Amino acid sequence: MSNPDIDLRAIEQFLYDEANLLDNPDLDRWIELYSPDGSYWMPVKPDQADPLNHVSIFYDDRVMMEVRRRNFVHPRAASKDHRVRCSHIIGNVRCTGTTAQGDLIVTSNFQCVLYYRREQRVYAGTYEHHLIQEGGRFKIRHKKVLLINCDAPHKSLTIYL
Amino acid sequence: MIKTFDPLNPAAATIDDQQLAGLVQPTKLHRSLYISDEIFELEMSRIWGEAWIFIGHESQVKNPGDYYTTHINHRVPVILVRDRSGAVNVLHNRCAHKGAKLVDTVEGNARAFRCCYHGWTFNTDGSVLKIPNEAGYEGTGFDIKDPQNNLQTVRSASYRGFVFATLSATIVDLPEWLGGAAEVFDNLCDRAPEGEVEVAGGVLRYEHDCNWKLFLENLNDTMHPMVTHQSVVQAAEDYIATLPPEAVDQRAEAEIIPPFGASYENFEESGITGFAYGHHYDGGKTSIHANYSVNPDYWAAMVASYGEQRTKEILSFNTHNTLYYPSITIKSAVQNVRVVRPIAVDKCIIETWSFRLKGAPEEMLQRTLLYSRLINSSASMVGPDDLEAYSRIQDGLQSTGSEWVEMHRHYNRDEQLADRTVGGGTSDLDMRTQYQAWQAYMGRLAHHLPTGGDHHE
Ligand code: FES
Ligand SMILES: [Fe+2]
Numbered sequence: 001m002s003n004p005d006i007d008l009r010a011i012e013q014f015l016y017d018e019a020n021l022l023d024n025p026d027l028d029r030w031i032e033l034y035s036p037d038g039s040y041w042m043p044v045k046p047d048q049a050d051p052l053n054h055v056s057i058f059y060d061d062r063v064m065m066e067v068r069r070r071n072f073v074h075p076r077a078a079s080k081d082h083r084v085r086c087s088h089i090i091g092n093v094r095c096t097g098t099t100a101q102g103d104l105i106v107t108s109n110f111q112c113v114l115y116y117r118r119e120q121r122v123y124a125g126t127y128e129h130h131l132i133q134e135g136g137r138f139k140i141r142h143k144k145v146l147l148i149n150c151d152a153p154h155k156s157l158t159i160y161l
Numbered sequence: 162m163i164k165t166f167d168p169l170n171p172a173a174a175t176i177d178d179q180q181l182a183g184l185v186q187p188t189k190l191h192r193s194l195y196i197s198d199e200i201f202e203l204e205m206s207r208i209w210g211e212a213w214i215f216i217g218h219e220s221q222v223k224n225p226g227d228y229y230t231t232h233i234n235h236r237v238p239v240i241l242v243r244d245r246s247g248a249v250n251v252l253h254n255r256c257a258h259k260g261a262k263l264v265d266t267v268e269g270n271a272r273a274f275r276c277c278y279h280g281w282t283f284n285t286d287g288s289v290l291k292i293p294n295e296a297g298y299e300g301t302g303f304d305i306k307d308p309q310n311n312l313q314t315v316r317s318a319s320y321r322g323f324v325f326a327t328l329s330a331t332i333v334d335l336p337e338w339l340g341g342a343a344e345v346f347d348n349l350c351d352r353a354p355e356g357e358v359e360v361a362g363g364v365l366r367y368e369h370d371c372n373w374k375l376f377l378e379n380l381n382d383t384m385h386p387m388v389t390h391q392s393v394v395q396a397a398e399d400y401i402a403t404l405p406p407e408a409v410d411q412r413a414e415a416e417i418i419p420p421f422g423a424s425y426e427n428f429e430e431s432g433i434t435g436f437a438y439g440h441h442y443d444g445g446k447t448s449i450h451a452n453y454s455v456n457p458d459y460w461a462a463m464v465a466s467y468g469e470q471r472t473k474e475i476l477s478f479n480t481h482n483t484l485y486y487p488s489i490t491i492k493s494a495v496q497n498v499r500v501v502r503p504i505a506v507d508k509c510i511i512e513t514w515s516f517r518l519k520g521a522p523e524e525m526l527q528r529t530l531l532y533s534r535l536i537n538s539s540a541s542m543v544g545p546d547d548l549e550a551y552s553r554i555q556d557g558l559q560s561t562g563s564e565w566v567e568m569h570r571h572y573n574r575d576e577q578l579a580d581r582t583v584g585g586g587t588s589d590l591d592m593r594t595q596y597q598a599w600q601a602y603m604g605r606l607a608h609h610l611p612t613g614g615d616h617h618e
Contacts, residue, residue: 052530053523054530055362055364055365055513055515055533055534064414067400067542071392076388076392077546078549078550079545153367156548157539
């Protein structure tokens, strides 16, 4: 779409910055990108309609993000003894519309190579961000991560993708 | 002693029965149980090929032609299907012609099953419907009416909608096999105002890089939560402490996560109950699910169906995990189940299925789904810490520092009742119960099973 108010370059930059906070995870700063009513969703089915009437891999609001942020660095979370490192690549960034609340809907493709527990894995799929535009800055109201293999068996995932 | 597995003769092991029996002692287990490929293959034929294995729930195949495919053990593919008469069948997923796996999608609906190779077609009850160009068989001795030309049926039975199947012709019928442990299936279904549950809200599949038994052993391991799950309990409590109380009351998570940090005394009180065939549960009078708030609309629907007295009885029977050894563990108070699918000696898949209580408000299902995601997802803050421990056992047992894993807790304190054995909640009674069954199945003596605990024949 060709809306002169939308600066696609700024949006891309914002997505890269977000991914960067997940590559060498800094959840304290990552959470600050979300609005107070922000949420993060990873469905388990390709055509999953909603996160409440169907089970999901992730569905965190700010409250659960706050718990996860504390758990992530807890010295007794044994699954976190192995540091996780990621490398995100984002492409095909497109503005595809606006939500009823007026948020920008931004879709993109991503690939994330993840290293954890002596093993390297690849995740790939589509992001859908709902972005609140305030001045020249963005907040994430919602991020949906649709893995191409969402309905496959998964290994432990200790970090947001 | 270990040699390559012979798939045509799985019972022909190099480990003889006496050696096998010696691997399980009253208070210790040999490490080869977890790391030997040969023992794994023997388990697949003697335990998973003998016991009643959970296949699926009838509500997964509601309409004629609905099917769902899975495996009985790590190899044998089966189809759960409702035929045109409405009967639910478990069929071998193998074309009667040259053996192609007939259905290779997980679920769907079919009027008939048509093989992708030469087009043999079968009814949903397994009977052969059509063979193309049949004239070529004339005079060859081939008889289309020979039952060998049908899809072969697996012996199956269902208990309150839960369908089990067995590759054994001799194991006792399902109700006798479930024994007293069936009371937890009853409790799960009785928690529905209409007395029935149905699968809802999808499935989570979680790949575990550990032996399947390590997952089972953890179900009633009440000595681990306060250690393994300390981090998530503290993270939740630290954050909850920053919130105003009104904000906390709204959150089901605030009821679900903190009990994982319950004290040894609390878990002790919950008790463990063992049954024949390796089944057991912890809890009963109380459990980590006992203090969940009751949705008022749900309470009203229950009282309308059962009356107040019976409703109280149903809701106060509070088990934590109930294992129907070896393939399914259920949480009646949460309404979800986990299904075990072994893959290899060091790999299994754990599936989490959630259930709707028929006649209950939708919020009940939403809480179940929240629980499944929060606790059982591969991205949860609970499951990965459990799995970390199992994976480390899988690695640690390669050590030659000791041949044995110990399980002494409360040994000689188990109390034998008519059809069950009971003991304290932190005892290893659950381990003893499972491994008596293991020993009986592996020694091909499953029909002699005692009722769990430390009483040996
Ligand atoms: S293998 Fe199925 S029709 Fe030939
Ligand atoms: Fe646990």
